Amino acid sequence: MTNASILVVDDNKNVLSALEILLQFEYKSVQTLFNPNQISSFPNLDEIDIVLLDMNFSAGVNTGNEGLFWLNEIKKKSPSTSVIMMTAYGAVDLAVRALKQGASDFILKPWNNERLLTTVKSAYEYRKSKLEIRNLKKKESHLKQVINDGKNLIIGNSKALTAVLNLTRKVAKTDVNVLITGENGTGKELIARELHRLSPRKNEVFIGVDMGSIAENLFESELFGHIKGSFTDAKEDRAGKFEAANQGSLFLDEMGNLSLQMQAKLLSAIQNKSVTRVGSNKPIDVDIRLICATNCNLEQMVVDGLFREDLLYRINTIHIEVPPLREREGDILILADFFLKRFANKYDKPGLRINNLAQEKLMDYQWPGNVRELQHTMERAVILSEGNVLKPSDFLLHNKPSQSFEHGPATLDEMEQQMILKALDQHDGNYSAAAEQLGISRQTLYNKLKKKSK
Structure with a gap:
């Protein structure tokens, strides 16, 4: 017996009785109505x-209009319920009208019992599929909400930050491409998420991609997807990041680390608003809001022949520069207090506070690693704290390493860091040029800097 409920509506009591007898052995619940x-x-x-x-x-009356009226009433109250129309008058145009208005099928009286049971079973399967789709959409909506929520905490009220947030609110209402620039650790991804949260696409997904961490041979597969068998490890079809972000926002971070070949492929996808999976010839249209970010000077890279000018124009309709923490007057202590409460709660150390001298030390520091460095500094101080008051000695702050070897680095890691910083400074932050000078690949340079910032 199928666990389903059926309602029969007919003004002929003999029909009601016959259908109730036929269906009660097949379905868990069979109810009847004599009056529609x-x-x-x-x-x-x-x-x-x-x-x-x-x-x-x-x-x-045999026009069928009464049945069509009640069909519409049922669909208003329960759109997913399957409705099978019954009539003693066979007419193709009437059947077509009923199907167009939402009926799942049409049977004639007198009916063939076996055929009727088959029709009802098909209608039930259709009903189940609609419920499954509805549940999947609810789960998808919930998943998107979980992904997007809780990641838009932008703390501070300085003039520099307020100006950025005001521009972000204006731009968010549009669908233009946005380029976010700023030093490492300033919160470029937070601004990107804020653009998404305030946009008409806020109920869709936000997909972030660290472009610097994608190996060149996997670039197309990661961004555009691939089909099964297109290369050795392609064991199944896979959508790329562009497809995954369809209808939502796609955030491409570390844009300055792309090779010219990767830039060309990316430009084509942005211009055509479509992607083609690796191993396929079929283009797939995508509708995304594109947000890019970098800590490099892309204009200088264009001059140096390291970044495509046409790609820069494509991603740079609106430019948002995120200020470094040292220029956000007043925000340092606000952020320090925020992180203090978060980590005090995380590590079960209630009642922690920062004394005045420690606050002055935090204010005087230049924060080359910006908000990310402040966050790590506060977490370390909370973990190592032995009392309820954090003193200057609890905060281990280091000035930017000297780029000369006058006093000599203490370890090989420090020497490596100094060489990388010196090379980047000599080439105005140009990763490719610095990597070439150091005799390593851009990817290796990027990985070493990532390791350093952790």
């Missing part, structure tokens, strides 16, 4: 899986 006017007040109509509905209720 009772449909409007029928309890829990949305829990009925299938309605068998007569098309004519008034004597001498």
Whole structure:
């Protein structure tokens, strides 16, 4: 017996009895209505899986309009319920009208029992598929909400930050491409998420991609997807980041680390608003809001021939520069207090506070690693704290390493860091040029800097 509920609506009591007898051995619940006017007040109509509905209720009338009227009423109250229309008058145009208005099928009286049972079973499967789709959409909506929520904490009220947030709010309402620039650790991704949160796409997904961490041979697969068998490890079809972000926002971070070849492929996808999976010839249209970010001077890279000018124009309709922490007057202590409370709660150390001398030390520091460095500094101080008051000695702050070897680095790691910083400074932050000078790949340079910032 199928765990489904069926409602039969017909003004012929003999029909009601016959269908009830036929269906009660196949389905868990079979209910009948003699008067269609009772449909409007029928309890829990949305829990009925299938309605068998007569098309004519008034004597001498066989237009089917009554049935179509009640079909619409049922669909208003329970759109996912499958409705099978019944009539003694066979007419193709009437069947077509019923199907167009939402009926799942159409049967004639007198019916063949086996055929009717097959029709009801098909209608029930259709009902189940619609419920599954509805549940999947609910889960998808919830998943998007979970992904997007809780990641938009932008702390501070300085003039520099307020100006950035005001521009962000204006731009968010549009669909233009945005380029976010700023030093490492300033919060470029937070601004990107804020653009998404305030945009018409806020209920869709936000996909972030660290472009610097993608190996060149996997670039197309990661961004555009691939089909099964297109290369050795392609064991199944896979959508790329562009497809995954369809209808939502795509955030491409570390844009300055792309080779010219990767830039060309990216430009093509942005211009055509479509991608082609590796191993396929079929283009797939994508609708995304593109947000890019970098800590490099892309204009200088264009002059140096390291970044495509046409790509820069494509991603740079609006430019948002995120200020370094040292220029956000007043925000240092606000952020320090925020991180203090977060980590005090995380590590079960309630009642922690920062004394005045320690606050002065935090204010005087230049924060070359910006908000990210402040966050790590506060976490370390909370973990190592032995009392309720954090003193200057609890904060281990280091000035930017000297770029000369006058006093000599203490370790090989420090020497490596100094060489990298010196090379980047000599080439105005140009990763490719610095990597070439150091005799390593841009990817290796990027990985070493990532390791250093952790």
